[in-house]
Structures are given as structure tokens and as C-alpha cells.
Amino acid sequence: MPRQRRPFAIAPTRRDVLFGLGAGLGSVALSALLADDRARAGARSPAESPLAEKPSHHAPRAKACIVLLMEGGPSHIDTFDPKPRLHDLHLAEFVRSGEEQSAMSSGTRYYVASPFTFRKAGACGADMATDWEHLAGVADELCFYRGLQAESVNHPTALSHINTGNRFGGDPAVGSWVTYGLGSENQDLPGFVVLPQLSDPQGGPANWGNGFLPAAYQGTPLRAEGSPILDLSPPEGITPEHQRANLDLLAALNQSHLEQAFPADRDELAARVASYELAFRMQATVPELLDLAGEDPRTLDLYGVGQADTDDLGRKCLMARRLVERGVRFVQLYHGTWDSHDDIARAHRSLIRGVDRPLAALVTDLKRRGLLDETLLLWCGEFGRSPDNGVRGGVAYGRDHNARAMPVWLAGGGVKAGATVGATDELGVEAVACVHPIRDLHLTLLHLLGLDDNALTYAHAGRFKQLSQFGGAVIRDVIA
Known part of the structure; x- marks a missing residue:
């Protein structure tokens, strides 16, 4: 028996x-x-x-990482990657192949110029929509990367991919790999903390799960409403x-x-x-960690805490700073949804208004506390958006999903400050310079944290597994 x-x-x-x-x-x-x-x-x-705490594989540039995940897929064309050529093609018909279309695609599609105006921000001359009033003030600390490409135009698989390296689920989150490799500086707090929204992202808690790694390395979410714990x-x-x-x-x-x-x-x-x-x-x-009352009123105002548009993300960004300040290794926060299929001007403008001040505050606050050099920031979604919109009565009303070009910026932690790396084509359809897949972005995060993807392995199902699944390349162009 x-x-x-x-x-x-x-x-x-x-x-x-x-x-x-x-x-x-x-x-x-x-x-x-x-x-x-x-x-x-x-x-x-x-x-x-x-x-x-465990020794790193090589000298790290960063001790901690904060991932600012804009769920839904922000549009590069309407945020940090202007495409003047679209004005010449405005309302001309645009044809996408079947594999590029999301489930939301229907009817005739048209090229549509961005409703946003752009300017050169900072001494570095970074391209930013003028709606980014506060983030423009820290443009010289940011590294805009335009060469990243995803592999899926569907939210659940794309979110799983950006979070775990596997579109189909079941693998450990990036934060789980980092804490598995490095441990945590503070044994009284989790090593990997997640600051979610009221509703889980598509794919749910698997986005911060430990997969086949030991259960101790899964992300610990703080509740988005009521008491965080x-x-x-x-x-x-x-x-x-x-x-x-x-x-x-x-x-x-x-x-x-x-x-x-x-x-x-x-x-x-x-x-x-x-x-x-x-x-x-x-x-x-934790009680002291969660109590923001001890923060200087000027700091609360910097993050927009207590203000209608910015309170939600402001609190998360401030909490992220407090967590890494206390030795938490990996923090991930969610904000969305940026899935703007309807009225890109209204939807993205409202979203930018809600994140602009808190994001700039996080960069500013980390720098003035001497933490920016050792804290790696990553701002991203799960994919970008297309240069075509649907049109009703001659008015553009949204953008579709686009895996071939997605906006990313990094800051601190050993990346090039005040740089724009890579490029998309003149219409924003796909990345054409310094092109890398998501696994290479993951390898770059590990590298800056002192980890080697080829050495960071775990025996499972008869073989040694790693975050990249089968190797990749560090994006050297974004490293200072």
C-alpha cells in the first residue's frame, strides 16, 4: 500500500x-x-x-528596489515619447496584424496625434508631456528607456511577465528572487512588501507570489483600505x-x-x-512604521498626502520610502488603471495628475535623505499603447495595447541620470534602438542589486531555474 x-x-x-x-x-x-x-x-x-542577509555576487550599486507599477499600460506616445509625425497622419487608416490586436480591438482604426503637448525638461532636455509639472523638476535624475518590448497584449499574461518573467504564471516574482538572493537588512519586517490597490491586479496575488521558491520569499501585501495590517x-x-x-x-x-x-x-x-x-x-x-503623523508636515505636503488627487499614491510612495529606509529590500506599489481605451486625453490627464506629485516627491525625498544612490526606482506598466485610436464623430477616443514599445524610466541605484536611452520608430509602433525584452530588464535590476542571474538559481522540477528562465543580457546602456 x-x-x-x-x-x-x-x-x-x-x-x-x-x-x-x-x-x-x-x-x-x-x-x-x-x-x-x-x-x-x-x-x-x-x-x-x-x-x-546574504552576500551579493558582485559589488552592488543599489541596496533596495522600489517598483512603481502603473497597471493597465501607460502610453509612451502621450507621456515621454512624442511622435510629431502622427500629426501628418492624423485620422489616416491604420491596419494592425492579428497577433498585435488586443481583445478590445474592433472596427476601423486610425492614426491619431497625441492630444498632449510636450516640452524639454531639465538640463538633460528630457521629452515630457507638459502635464508632468512636478516630475519635470527631477528630470535630471531620471533615465528614460525607450527600447523595452513585452511579449503579450493581454493584461493578465503581460502583468505576470513583468512581475515574474513568465507569462503563464507559477514562477517567483522578481521581489522573491531578490530576497532569496540577498535576504533583508531588517529581520523585524518582511523583505518584500507590496502596496496594492483596492482590487488586486489581473492575475491576483500570483503577481507577488513565491512560485517554487520557499514560502518565506513571497511578497507581503499591506491592505489598501482600512488598517494596512x-x-x-x-x-x-x-x-x-x-x-x-x-x-x-x-x-x-x-x-x-x-x-x-x-x-x-x-x-x-x-x-x-x-x-x-x-x-x-x-x-x-510596525505601528511606528505605519504612523505618518511623525512626518514633517512639509514632507506630507511634498507627497500630496491629504489632497484629493494625490493622497492614494502619495501615501504609498511615502510608505515605500519609510520601508527602504528601515531595510526592506524590495517594495512594489500599484497604481491604475492606465488602460485608456476611451478618451486618452481625459483618462491619462487624470492619471498623470494623480501620480505626478508623489513620484517627484519620492525622488526628491530619497535624494535629500542620501538614499537615492542606493535605492533603485523603476516606473513601468505591463506594455505600451498603440499610435491608433478608434474614432467617433471625428474625435479620437482611446489607444489599444502595444507590446512592441513600452515606456520605462529608472532612477537612482547606479543608472544614468538625465539620460534617454533607446528609441521607438517615428510613429511609436515599436522599439528600434537598444531593443531588449523584459527578461533583460529583470537581469539589469538584479545586476544593479549585486546579483548574477546565472548564479541566482534554485533546483526545481529536475533542473536549476533562474529568473530569466534561459538567460539574457544586462542593459548596459542604462547603467552609469
């Missing part, structure tokens, strides 16, 4: 273990958590923690001593179960045990 698997009876599910960060951990489970676990006899030393405080009457005793008992039971479990079960159980200990420590460290 086949050997029976032991039931997974002691630890709760992984969704519950993530101490309420987006998934919700009940107060009963969290009543076992608080204060400093290093005082517990027999506790793991920091060196044994899966998030303990549920049940952060213990129930009334529960003291730190009670919590420590409860946690010690739970650890002893889990250790006994771990010793008897099949090898395939041990990683997940060990991650669950570690998450309890991390949540215990977080009750002492």
Missing part, C-alpha cells in the same frame, strides 16, 4: 499565516505574537532566518509574556510535527513557523 501522508494539522494555512497583510489573520492566531523573539530560548539566530494589537488583557508563552508552545508543537513531516511538507511548515515569529516582532516595529 502507498504510504499515507500525514495531515497538516498543527499550523494554519499559509493565507492565515501572513498575519493579516492583505489576507487576514484572526486575532486568535495573532494573540500568540508580540515583542522580541530573540529573547526566546532556542529561537533561530538571525543567521538561520531565511531572510538573513489586521489585528496588529493583541486582544485586551493579553500581555507580551502570555503571547511569548503561547508562541513557545506553538513552536514546540510545530517543531515536533516538522520532524515527522515528509520533506515536501517541511519548507511550507517552516515558513509558517517563521511567519509567526516575524509577526510577533512586527507588533513592536
